[in-house]
Amino acid sequence: MYIIIVGGGEVGFYLAKEFIEGGHEVLVIEPDPKQRERLEEELGEISLSGEGCRIQCLDEAGVSRADLFIAATNADENNLAACQLAKLKYRVPRVVSKLNNPRNRNIFRKLGIEITVDVAALVLENLKARIPVFPLVRVLSLEDEDMDVVQVRITESSPLRDKKLGETAVAFLAEAACLVRAGSGPQVAGESTRLLTGDSLICVVLHDKVDKLRAEVGDLGASAS
Amino acid sequence: MNVVIMGSGRVASELATLLDREGHRVVVVDLEVTQFTRLPEEFGGKTVLGDATDEEVLRKAGLASADAFIALTRNDDRNAMAAQIAKHIFGVRKVICRIYDPPREEFYKTLGLEAISPIMVFARLVKGRLEE
Numbered sequence: 236m237y238i239i240i241v242g243g244g245e246v247g248f249y250l251a252k253e254f255i256e257g258g259h260e261v262l263v264i265e266p267d268p269k270q271r272e273r274l275e276e277e278l279g280e281i282s283l284s285g286e287g288c289r290i291q292c293l294d295e296a297g298v299s300r301a302d303l304f305i306a307a308t309n310a311d312e313n314n315l316a317a318c319q320l321a322k323l324k325y326r327v328p329r330v331v332s333k334l335n336n337p338r339n340r341n342i343f344r345k346l347g348i349e350i351t352v353d354v355a356a357l358v359l360e361n362l363k364a365r366i367p368v369f370p371l372v373r374v375l376s377l378e379d380e381d382m383d384v385v386q387v388r389i390t391e392s393s394p395l396r397d398k399k400l401g402e403t404a405v406a407f408l409a410e411a412a413c414l415v416r417a418g419s420g421p422q423v424a425g426e427s428t429r430l431l432t433g434d435s436l437i438c439v440v441l442h443d444k445v446d447k448l449r450a451e452v453g454d455l456g457a458s459a460s
Numbered sequence: 461m462n463v464v465i466m467g468s469g470r471v472a473s474e475l476a477t478l479l480d481r482e483g484h485r486v487v488v489v490d491l492e493v494t495q496f497t498r499l500p501e502e503f504g505g506k507t508v509l510g511d512a513t514d515e516e517v518l519r520k521a522g523l524a525s526a527d528a529f530i531a532l533t534r535n536d537d538r539n540a541m542a543a544q545i546a547k548h549i550f551g552v553r554k555v556i557c558r559i560y561d562p563p564r565e566e567f568y569k570t571l572g573l574e575a576i577s578p579i580m581v582f583a584r585l586v587k588g589r590l591e592e
Contacts, residue, residue, distance in 0.1 A: 289564075312535070312538045316536070323567075323571065346548060
């Protein structure tokens with residue numbers, strides 16, 4: 236695949252590294268000579284000096300033959316401009332943007348950039364996953380399928396505790412659930428599975444049902460989804 | 461007319477002043493408070509400090525009831541983003557944005573934005589004078 240990454244900061248750098256190791260052709264567009272120097276030193280001649288929202292630069296980069304275009308700068312307005320050009324002018328089949336401000340997710344979607352990765356939300360969910368007081372943590376977002384994988388923890392104060400799965404909201408809000416219980420391996424959770432303190436459910440949930448589930452399992456606060 | 465202007469540079473301040481004098485209700489949004497000093501003392505409109513690519517800031521500036529939105533910062537990307545939010549999220553009837561880079565002016569026009577490149581406007585103006 237030919238992959239173009241706009242922005243050679245931390246995210247751009249490690250993405251480029253992984254793609255190169257995977258045998259792909261990679262070009263990183265980066266205006267800052269210092270960042271380019273680092274890319275050149277560690278990854279070879281894979282960078283182009285310029286800005287990903289300039290048409291001259293995108294022409295030079297050969298965006299029209301790119302299979303994948305990733306905007307990973309620290310400014311959402313740059314990412315939006317670059318992605319809109321890649322998608323609408325150069326017809327790149329897959330365009331992905333890093334989101335710096337979680338509030339921009341819907342804006343990007345409405346403006347045609349459907350695949351975004353919300354960096355702040357990822358950090359937040361990762362931190363929450365390590366703090367046991369949060370009863371619901373998003374483990375993974377499957378954007379294309381409009382689904383999320385979430386972990387529901389059964390705590391001492393959980394409204395789900397000591398109930399059968401079939402009696403709880405999880406039964407109708409989640410598409411599938413897997414029970415994780417200390418001392419035994421993961422198993423498919425059924426209607427009659429009784430939920431005990433310390434259990435975890437790994438659930439596949441449609442994106443627009445996550446907030447409902449969150450309320451049902453007694454989450455402390457709504458997350459920026 | 462209710463008009464929200466993004467940016468308070470030279471052009472934006474001139475425009476805000478002209479519209480204010482004609483009796484329109486003008487709101488100017490800028491990231492830097494010092495930029496508002498360009499507005500004359502008798503300016504009767506409102507100023508909002510904040511980032512106009514942020515939906516909440518635009519709401520605060522009254523975009524929901526605005527008849528027109530004009531993006532006039534120095535940054536093409538920010539102008540284009542704010543203008544698209546105004547048009548597609550708030551449904552503002554008249555949206556104009558300044559796009560310096562002529563090829564991108566063309567691109568945003570294909571997206572249905574009313575984009576104006578001051579470079580092209582001036583070049584055409586001078587050419588017109590030459591041909592007079």
